[in-house]
Amino acid sequence: MSLRYIGQKLAQQIDDELMSASGAFSIDQLMELAGLSCAQALAKSFPAHTHRRVLVCCGPGNQGGDGLVAARHLHHFAYAPTIYYPKPGGKELYHRLLRQAQNLGIPVVDTDAFAGALRDADVVLDAIFGFSFHPPVRAPFDTVLSALAQSAAPIISVDIPSGWGVEAGRQPLTNSDGEEVATIDPAVLVSLTAPKEGVRTYAGKHWLGGRFVPDNLAKKHELNLPAYPGVDQVVELPSAGKL
Amino acid sequence: MSLRYIGQKLAQQIDDELMSASGAFSIDQLMELAGLSCAQALAKSFPAHTHRRVLVCCGPGNQGGDGLVAARHLHHFAYAPTIYYPKPGGKELYHRLLRQAQNLGIPVVDTDAFAGALRDADVVLDAIFGFSFHPPVRAPFDTVLSALAQSAAPIISVDIPSGWGVEAGRQPLTNSDGEEVATIDPAVLVSLTAPKEGVRTYAGKHWLGGRFVPDNLAKKHELNLPAYPGVDQVVELPSAGKL
Numbered sequence: 301m302s303l304r305y306i307g308q309k310l311a312q313q314i315d316d317e318l319m320s321a322s323g324a325f326s327i328d329q330l331m332e333l334a335g336l337s338c339a340q341a342l343a344k345s346f347p348a349h350t351h352r353r354v355l356v357c358c359g360p361g362n363q364g365g366d367g368l369v370a371a372r373h374l375h376h377f378a379y380a381p382t383i384y385y386p387k388p389g390g391k392e393l394y395h396r397l398l399r400q401a402q403n404l405g406i407p408v409v410d411t412d413a414f415a416g417a418l419r420d421a422d423v424v425l426d427a428i429f430g431f432s433f434h435p436p437v438r439a440p441f442d443t444v445l446s447a448l449a450q451s452a453a454p455i456i457s458v459d460i461p462s463g464w465g466v467e468a469g470r471q472p473l474t475n476s477d478g479e480e481v482a483t484i485d486p487a488v489l490v491s492l493t494a495p496k497e498g499v500r501t502y503a504g505k506h507w508l509g510g511r512f513v514p515d516n517l518a519k520k521h522e523l524n525l526p527a528y529p530g531v532d533q534v535v536e537l538p539s540a541g542k543l
Numbered sequence: 544m545s546l547r548y549i550g551q552k553l554a555q556q557i558d559d560e561l562m563s564a565s566g567a568f569s570i571d572q573l574m575e576l577a578g579l580s581c582a583q584a585l586a587k588s589f590p591a592h593t594h595r596r597v598l599v600c601c602g603p604g605n606q607g608g609d610g611l612v613a614a615r616h617l618h619h620f621a622y623a624p625t626i627y628y629p630k631p632g633g634k635e636l637y638h639r640l641l642r643q644a645q646n647l648g649i650p651v652v653d654t655d656a657f658a659g660a661l662r663d664a665d666v667v668l669d670a671i672f673g674f675s676f677h678p679p680v681r682a683p684f685d686t687v688l689s690a691l692a693q694s695a696a697p698i699i700s701v702d703i704p705s706g707w708g709v710e711a712g713r714q715p716l717t718n719s720d721g722e723e724v725a726t727i728d729p730a731v732l733v734s735l736t737a738p739k740e741g742v743r744t745y746a747g748k749h750w751l752g753g754r755f756v757p758d759n760l761a762k763k764h765e766l767n768l769p770a771y772p773g774v775d776q777v778v779e780l781p782s783a784g785k786l
Contacts, residue, residue, distance in 0.1 A: 403567065
């Protein structure tokens with residue numbers, strides 16, 4: 301039974317089921333575990349002694365929240381994260397997650413300071429767009445993605461590389477004005493819950509995180525998740541490049 | 544600078560500060576990380592292939608909540624936990640945590656079935672009383688503690704061995720009728736946030752968990768916390784028996 305790559309609709313359905321009355325999870329819990337998974341995947345891919353300065357790019361939705369949680373754990377893992385969060389989402393949870401990070405002294409840079417922060421970064425955590433993304437790319441993320449695509453720092457993307465189609469995968473992109481936006485090619489990917497259809501041919505280092513999916517939910521949707529090792533919150537998936 | 548052992552009042556104050564408007568943590572987040580710490584400490588002390596059957600004993604307060612979270616993670620870590628939760632606390636969060644565990648098929652036993660569950664257990668996770676405990680011990684936990692004290696299965700206690708004084712440490716105990724209750728001697732202890740005064744002379748294997756204390760809070764209260772290794776949620780403390 302091989303691992304299932306899921307589409308946008310099923311990804312949303314699984315999230316809904318986890319947080320339904322019967323699933324009983326709160327978003328605080330799931331986001332904490334998802335963000336911890338991302339931080340662990342980064343730490344297992346880029347050691348702190350070589351990649352201490354992490355630029356955590358957060359989008360306005362839940363994936364940005366995962367990024368804020370990851371930044372906090374990365375600080376505790378002895379990294380020096382910096383947060384770029386130009387369009388804070390409205391949920392009260394996001395405000396609290398940002399505050400928690402700021403309480404650790406994690407700097408938050410604005411769009412004017414983004415280019416400098418990117419130059420200084422040893423690695424970028426891309427938590428901009430998640431499985432709800434639909435093109436075109438809205439400002440300021442159009443220029444951000446183009447800058448990331450040209451950066452020397454390796455990128456680790458959460459769930460789906462920002463700008464890729466959740467189902468279509470790597471694709472040409474435009475912004476709201478119809479101008480071309482560069483496509484990023486992350487060195488590392490951390491899929492959450494189950495990998496998405498759009499990364500089926502992704503050939504970089506690939507982690508799965510979100511070690512909280514109940515067995516009956518995994519079975520119902522035939523996810524065929526691999527076994528996680530030990531107490532880790534991530535498990536490495538075979539890369540499509542090695543299949 | 545040596546590790547600080549904290550009293551009941553400061554333990555409560557640190558919790559309050561973490562969950563204050565400025566600390567910005569929700570109890571869902573902190574309990575998730577605390578319970579994960581407990582599950583990791585158990586896994587690092589008692590491997591699943593020798594200690595698969597874990598009896599998780601949960602009290603009515605927040606420590607019982609930590610136990611419910613730990614039981615869920617232990618299931619994901621390939622253990623076979625059973626929950627004993629005779630006096631469910633009123634918080635809605637506890638109900639959800641119990642439901643999450645039940646969704647994994649984790650059995651919940653009542654007081655009639657407790658003795659049998661204890662006989663079948665390879666290890667006991669004691670999440671009965673936390674740092675808010677004041678004697679005497681109320682039923683049914685009086686008979687439970689006496690049974691645990693005589694059990695062959697090793698005990699891993701959360702924060703403070705149940706029945707010990709948070710500050711006074713190992714002490715003679717009575718129940719509400721003035722009858723003697725046996726004192727437990729856990730093989731392993733997992734302190735949360737910072738160790739409590741009552742375990743200063745504890746000589747068993749000792750873990751610290753709760754890798755979320757902000758540096759400024761640790762500094763303000765002179766906790767002098769040790770560095771956690773890698774991406775672990777627990778760090779082993781020197782045992783008083785080895786000092």
